Amino acid sequence: MASDSASVASEPAGADAAVRATELCSLLENYLEPRQVQTVHQAFLFGEKAHSGQRRLSGEPYITHPLAVARTLAEMGLDAESLCAAILHDVIEDTPTAKAEIADAFGVEVAQLVDGVSKLTQINFRSKAEAQAENFRKMVLAMSQDIRVILIKLADRLHNMRTIWVMPRSKRARIARETLEIYAPIAQRLGINSVRIELEDLGFAALYPMRYRVLKERVRRQRGTRRELLDTVADALQDSLAGADIDARIIGREKHLWSIYQKMRSKQAGFHDVFDIYGFRVVVDDVDTCYRVLGHCHGLYKPLPGRLKDYIAIPKINGYQSLHTTLVGPRRIQVEVQIRTAEMDRVAESGIAAHWIYKEDGAASSVAQTRAREWVHGLMEMQENAGNSLEFIENVKIDLLPDEIYVFTPKGEILEMPKGATVVDFAYAVHSDVGDACIAANIDHRLAPLRTPLETGQTVEIITAPVARPNPAWLDFVVTAKARTAIRHRLKRLQSREAEHLGRRLVEQALDALGMTVDDISDRQTRTVLEELGADQLDTVFAEVGLGKRMPWLVARRLSGISGESRETGLDGRPGPMQVRGNEGTVVTFARCCRPIPGDSIVGFASAGRGVVIHDQSCNNIREYRNHPEKWVDVQWDAMAEGEYPVAITIEVMNRRGVLASVAAVISDLDSNIDAVEIEEKEGMIAIMRLVLSVHGRVHLARIMRRLRGLSAVLRINRRRG
Known part of the structure; x- marks a missing residue:
C-alpha cells in the first residue's frame, strides 16, 4: 500500500466514502461542467473497486485518502483530469491495475499523471535514501511533461502529514524531515503558500513535538496580551484609509510556528526577541493604491529602517508580489504590514494553481506558471548533469533555499539568486557557456574576482575568455545547484x-x-x-x-x-x-x-x-x-613547456620594517606572483619567510633567487622540495 498513508484523528473511522465522494462532487459543481463532474465520480467508483479490501492504519477504507487528496485540489480549482488522477494516484502502485487500464477508462492524460506520481516499486534499492532520490528523479521527469504531477504529489503529502500520528515515531520523523526539506520548499517555489505553511507546521509538530507544543503555548499567551494594541493599530489604519477614500480589506496575520522557530534558530534569539510575530495584510484594488497605502502606513507610524521590501516591482522567483514594511506601533510594538492587490493575494496563497489554465485554451501562462516551468526546466538540466540520483536530490535541496538576492545584468534584466551567490553562480545563471568561460567580472563597473559574493542591487557584467575552462576550485565557493552540477x-x-x-x-x-x-x-x-x-x-x-x-x-x-x-x-x-x-x-x-x-x-x-x-x-x-x-x-x-608552476622557497631575513614589501617588489618585477606566504619569527631579530611562487621554470626561479640574495635584509635563501 502507499507507504506514508495513515489515519486522522478528526475523521471518524469507517466514515462512508460515498458520502465524501458526493461532497466532493458538490464542490466541483461550482466550477466544472456536469459531464466533467460525472467523470470524476466514475474515477471514484473505479478507485473504490481497485482499493477494495485495503485499509489505512486507522482502519478506514483506503479510498478515503485519495478522496481527501482530490478535495484539496478541488479547493485549488484544478481541472477534471487532475482530480481523476488524484483519486487514482495510488492505483498503479498499490493494486494490480495497469496504466493501460486507466488510459482506456479515463484517457492517456490521466494515466500519465497517475504514473508520474507513482513510486518505483519494481526496483530494489540499496538504501532508503537512494529509493527516495530515484523516486524524486522520476517525479521531476514527469513534472517536465506536466506540472500538475507535483500539485497532486503536494496534496498527497499534505493529507499524509495531517494523518501521520498513527505512524511509529521513527517513521514520523523521517517523513516529517523529508517534508520540511523537500516538499514544503517546493510548495514555496511554486507559490502555494497555504499548502507550504500547513506542511511546515505539520512537519514541525511531527519532528519536534515538545518544541512545537511549548512554542504554540507561548504564542497563545502573547496573543492575548497584545490583542488590544493590535486592534488599536488596525483601527487607526482603517480610519486613515477610509479618510483618504481608499477601499481596503485589512486582515490580521500571525506568523506560523515553523517560521518563528526558524527565526529563533537562525538568529540564536529567544522568543521575546522575535518581534514580527503579528501583522496585517491590506488588500486593495490596484497597484497604484498599494503605494498610496504604503504612504499612509508610514504617515501613521514610523517604519523600521531597512525593512521595506518592494516585491511588486521585483517579484519573487515564484511570482509572489506584495509590499512589505515593518512599523513601530504603540509601546514600540513592531508590526509587519503586507500590501497587495486581490489578484496578488490569490497568487500568494495558491501560486501556480491560482491561474490554472487548461491546455486546450492555448492562453498565455501566468507569471507563477511561467516561473514554475522555468524552475522545472532548471531541474531537468540539473538532473542531466548530476552524477547520480543522490547527488541530484542534494542539489535540489540546495536550490530550494528560501533566502534570495536580486542582481542586474548590464541590460537591466533582474536575476534572483540565493543569498551568498558568487560571480560564478551568476555566470552559470546567465548561461552554462558563460559560466564555463568566465574569468572575472565587473560589479558596478569595478573589477572583481570570481569568488566575490553578490549583494542585492548590484549590476554584474561577466568577463569571459575563449580559452577559459571551469576550475575545480570553484566547487569550494559556488552555492547554486545549477553551477555546481554544471562545473x-x-x-x-x-x-x-x-x-x-x-x-x-x-x-x-x-x-x-x-x-x-x-x-x-x-x-x-x-x-x-x-x-x-x-x-x-x-x-x-x-x-x-x-x-x-x-x-x-x-x-x-x-x-x-x-x-x-x-x-x-x-x-x-x-x-x-x-x-x-x-x-x-x-x-x-x-x-x-x-x-x-x-x-x-x-x-x-x-x-x-x-x-x-x-x-x-x-x-x-x-x-x-x-x-x-x-x-x-x-x-x-618538453623544450617548449609552457605555463606557470608553483615552487616553494624559504628566505631567512632580518626582522625589520618593510622587508616583506621589498621581497614582494623584487618578485613582482621579475614577472612572478606570490601564491602563499607564511612568516615565522626566529631569535627575535630574524624571521623565516616561506613563500610559494609562480615561475616558468628553473631559469626563471634562478633569476628571482639571485635578485633576492642581493637584498641587504636577506641572509639565506633556498628552494624547498619537501
Whole structure:
C-alpha cells in the first residue's frame, strides 16, 4: 500500500466514502461542467473497486485518502483530469491495475499523471535514501511533461502529514524531515503558500513535538496580551484609509510556528526577541493604491529602517508580489504590514494553481506558471548533469533555499539568486557557456574576482575568455545547484577528453618502441583486444590509460599481438620518454610534495583515477614506487613547456620594517606572483619567510633567487622540495 498513508484523528473511522465522494462532487459543481463532474465520480467508483479490501492504519477504507487528496485540489480549482488522477494516484502502485487500464477508462492524460506520481516499486534499492532520490528523479521527469504531477504529489503529502500520528515515531520523523526539506520548499517555489505553511507546521509538530507544543503555548499567551494594541493599530489604519477614500480589506496575520522557530534558530534569539510575530495584510484594488497605502502606513507610524521590501516591482522567483514594511506601533510594538492587490493575494496563497489554465485554451501562462516551468526546466538540466540520483536530490535541496538576492545584468534584466551567490553562480545563471568561460567580472563597473559574493542591487557584467575552462576550485565557493552540477559535468568531460589524448600519446610511444604505429594494427586485432578488455572502442581504452587505470605498454603489447604480461621480455626496446608540455590538463598533475618545474629531472607514475603524477627525481616520496616498476612512466620536460608552476622557497631575513614589501617588489618585477606566504619569527631579530611562487621554470626561479640574495635584509635563501 502507499507507504506514508495513515489515519486522522478528526475523521471518524469507517466514515462512508460515498458520502465524501458526493461532497466532493458538490464542490466541483461550482466550477466544472456536469459531464466533467460525472467523470470524476466514475474515477471514484473505479478507485473504490481497485482499493477494495485495503485499509489505512486507522482502519478506514483506503479510498478515503485519495478522496481527501482530490478535495484539496478541488479547493485549488484544478481541472477534471487532475482530480481523476488524484483519486487514482495510488492505483498503479498499490493494486494490480495497469496504466493501460486507466488510459482506456479515463484517457492517456490521466494515466500519465497517475504514473508520474507513482513510486518505483519494481526496483530494489540499496538504501532508503537512494529509493527516495530515484523516486524524486522520476517525479521531476514527469513534472517536465506536466506540472500538475507535483500539485497532486503536494496534496498527497499534505493529507499524509495531517494523518501521520498513527505512524511509529521513527517513521514520523523521517517523513516529517523529508517534508520540511523537500516538499514544503517546493510548495514555496511554486507559490502555494497555504499548502507550504500547513506542511511546515505539520512537519514541525511531527519532528519536534515538545518544541512545537511549548512554542504554540507561548504564542497563545502573547496573543492575548497584545490583542488590544493590535486592534488599536488596525483601527487607526482603517480610519486613515477610509479618510483618504481608499477601499481596503485589512486582515490580521500571525506568523506560523515553523517560521518563528526558524527565526529563533537562525538568529540564536529567544522568543521575546522575535518581534514580527503579528501583522496585517491590506488588500486593495490596484497597484497604484498599494503605494498610496504604503504612504499612509508610514504617515501613521514610523517604519523600521531597512525593512521595506518592494516585491511588486521585483517579484519573487515564484511570482509572489506584495509590499512589505515593518512599523513601530504603540509601546514600540513592531508590526509587519503586507500590501497587495486581490489578484496578488490569490497568487500568494495558491501560486501556480491560482491561474490554472487548461491546455486546450492555448492562453498565455501566468507569471507563477511561467516561473514554475522555468524552475522545472532548471531541474531537468540539473538532473542531466548530476552524477547520480543522490547527488541530484542534494542539489535540489540546495536550490530550494528560501533566502534570495536580486542582481542586474548590464541590460537591466533582474536575476534572483540565493543569498551568498558568487560571480560564478551568476555566470552559470546567465548561461552554462558563460559560466564555463568566465574569468572575472565587473560589479558596478569595478573589477572583481570570481569568488566575490553578490549583494542585492548590484549590476554584474561577466568577463569571459575563449580559452577559459571551469576550475575545480570553484566547487569550494559556488552555492547554486545549477553551477555546481554544471562545473562537475564539464570537468568530467574535460578530464575524459584529456585522458583520451594523453593515453593515445602513451600507447603510441609504447608502440613506437616496438616499431609500430596505431595505423599498423588491423581491425581484427583491434576488435579482439577490445573484447578482451571489455571496451566498446579504442578511445575508451586510451582514456583508461590516460587516467592510470591501464598501463600503456601492456595495451601496446596486446595491440601488437605480443603475448605475455612481462614488460621486459619480447620488447624490441623501451618506449621513449613522454614529453611534458604543461598543457595536458587534469590528467597530468604535479606533486605538491616536491613541486617540479621545467628544467628539473622528473619521473612519472601512473595513478588510478589521477592519470600521470609527476615528481622530482630527488623527491623522498617516490620511494614507495620503487617496488612497482609497472607504474613508472618515462617522462621529460618538453623544450617548449609552457605555463606557470608553483615552487616553494624559504628566505631567512632580518626582522625589520618593510622587508616583506621589498621581497614582494623584487618578485613582482621579475614577472612572478606570490601564491602563499607564511612568516615565522626566529631569535627575535630574524624571521623565516616561506613563500610559494609562480615561475616558468628553473631559469626563471634562478633569476628571482639571485635578485633576492642581493637584498641587504636577506641572509639565506633556498628552494624547498619537501
